Amino acid sequence: MADQRQLCTFFLEERFFGIEVERVQEVIRYQTVTPVPLAPAVVRGLINLRGQIVTAIDLRRLLQVEDRADERLPINIVMHARQGIFSLLVDRIGDVLEVDEDSFEHPPDTLDGIARELIRGAYKLQGRLLLVLNIAKLFSPEILHRGHPMADA
Template sequence: MEYAVEDDSLDEVNDPLTQWVTFFLENEKYGVPVSQVMEVLRFTEITPVPGAPDAVMGIINLRGNVVTVLDTRKKFGLSSRVPDDSTRIVVTTINEHVIGILVDNVSDVMWLRASEMETTPSTNGEENAKFIQGVASRDGDLLILVDLLKLFAENEWK
């Protein structure tokens, strides 16, 4: 875990700090808000659900609760990858629904100032539909910030 709080004197109101869980998919680093992450699981067997939307891999049993797992690679337009020891399921909570997202591996937790986040220029013409809410540059690397609410289509969590 890496915490990068550099200057506590910055105005917390004007430039608030948020915490992000970061993960990798196909060599790119992504982040989702810590507040929406319940836990991170090692890869476990996922039971397919007939008739489920394309991006739904299936369900897992998490201590007696059924959790839907999404194929994040498919949502992001990436080719599929065979799960390995580093594959993780990030269990998130969106609108009171618990959803797991499959990622290549989980990296760390980062603190980000609002001023560090940049919106990416729109290149899909549908601003409301964009699930990438911005990027943040840190040490020459770019963190891509994901808006989970927009990532999940309603028929995927219900």
């Protein structure tokens, strides 16, 4: 069971997340988004990715973390999900890490709410935990509608 797995890692503040590297198409700097009125607040808007229109989802809002106070711009991680191509807005991008399946553990029972559905588990790295997100859930309309109350413009 010493399977290795590659994860693309990124940060929300100091929270450390990972996602299967095969799912990631590319990482691009912040693009101007076209906001979509009446959309759930987790939808930051639409970006033009070389002619393709991609929906940008704000991970902070999805996990119900406060919006960033400072002016720094988020990073787009463009990824494939079953539902199509999405861009996940995160604070900072990390390295691609190779992790041992042995170090994986399911989330504790105390984790609840939307985080429980989105976080598949944790890899116990030296000195920190790497939380793996469940992509299939991440972009399901059901979650996106629930992730955050409607934005009031």
